[in-house]
Amino acid sequence: MRATVLYGAGDVRVENVPDARLIEPTDALVTVSRACICGSDLWPYQLMQPGEPPRRMGHEAIGVVEAVGSGVHTLKIGDVVVMPFAYSDGTCAFCHEGLHTSCVHGGFFGTVELPGAQAEALRIPLADGTLFALPVGADDALMASLLTLSDVMGTGHHAARAAKVGRGKTAAVIGDGAVGLCAVIAARRLGAERIIMMGHHPDRIALAKEFGATDVVKERGEEAVARVRALAGGLGVHSVLECVGTDQAMRTAIGIARAGGAIGRVGVPHYEAIPGSEPAFYNNLMIGGGPAPVRAYIQELLPDVLEGKIEPGRVFDRIIGLDEVPDGYRAMNQRAAIKVMVKP
Numbered sequence: 001m002r003a004t005v006l007y008g009a010g011d012v013r014v015e016n017v018p019d020a021r022l023i024e025p026t027d028a029l030v031t032v033s034r035a036c037i038c039g040s041d042l043w044p045y046q047l048m049q050p051g052e053p054p055r056r057m058g059h060e061a062i063g064v065v066e067a068v069g070s071g072v073h074t075l076k077i078g079d080v081v082v083m084p085f086a087y088s089d090g091t092c093a094f095c096h097e098g099l100h101t102s103c104v105h106g107g108f109f110g111t112v113e114l115p116g117a118q119a120e121a122l123r124i125p126l127a128d129g130t131l132f133a134l135p136v137g138a139d140d141a142l143m144a145s146l147l148t149l150s151d152v153m154g155t156g157h158h159a160a161r162a163a164k165v166g167r168g169k170t171a172a173v174i175g176d177g178a179v180g181l182c183a184v185i186a187a188r189r190l191g192a193e194r195i196i197m198m199g200h201h202p203d204r205i206a207l208a209k210e211f212g213a214t215d216v217v218k219e220r221g222e223e224a225v226a227r228v229r230a231l232a233g234g235l236g237v238h239s240v241l242e243c244v245g246t247d248q249a250m251r252t253a254i255g256i257a258r259a260g261g262a263i264g265r266v267g268v269p270h271y272e273a274i275p276g277s278e279p280a281f282y283n284n285l286m287i288g289g290g291p292a293p294v295r296a297y298i299q300e301l302l303p304d305v306l307e308g309k310i311e312p313g314r315v316f317d318r319i320i321g322l323d324e325v326p327d328g329y330r331a332m333n334q335r336a337a338i339k340v341m342v343k344p
Ligand SMILES: [Zn+2]
Pocket: 088, 089, 090, 091, 092, 093, 094, 095, 096, 100, 102, 103, 104, 105, 106
């Protein structure tokens, strides 16, 4: 079968690999009908070091169950399923608490340990706990939005939850990538009165406004902090949804948060220590977040997607075939595409 392999910085290839197959009794084999490229895929695409082992990429997909192991009881062949970016058993203490990304038997797709979803098919460990069977056919018109439940919509929602977004509050979203745009949707859905999008790409800002952003701040650094604070009555915002993961983004988050406010960080951090510990301390800021337990959020977000109340699938602005995946990485890396859908 064909699959995407990252060999080094800027070197991503689609090649023939051994067919995915069942290994454990709790596995399912899924044929990928739609996958996508994630902003977080761009980190290794930019930074992979010589000597690192090749990685089979991709952690978001919708597909059809082709086969199940003898220990799989809730799924059947032909089910249309969405996979969260992490696999989980659904039975341990953390899964019961809704924190599936900390599952004691879990792990992540698209790593050196487990092949990813930018492929014709993939093996899903702990399939009963991991996969969510969708009440739709394989060609449903809602497929783009349903695909975002694999990661970006659930991740935006996690940022909003961790940032304690609520009715009547002011929120700021740092980062205008697909997660940031979904964070705008999530903030609006949870009742934020004012949503300030911090970003500077015209196409993304336009979409953010359609998703519910009330204000846009294009500046960066200290200028951005001053602009947001001014927009928020000089006090700062209640909720900061940090969807980038750089030291600068976290500094900005701490700079714009109102005393007693909360920061939800979902951008994979590329800094050693959280900066700004002194202002964060004196302003009584809560800093939360991490990898989103999207498996827990599918149940909550799915009705809104099915009813068309939210349309996170609009973040996809390019659809490619599997063999064009290297072009897709280049386009996202150059910010020529917001998010790329792959139809193997
Ligand atoms: Zn678990």
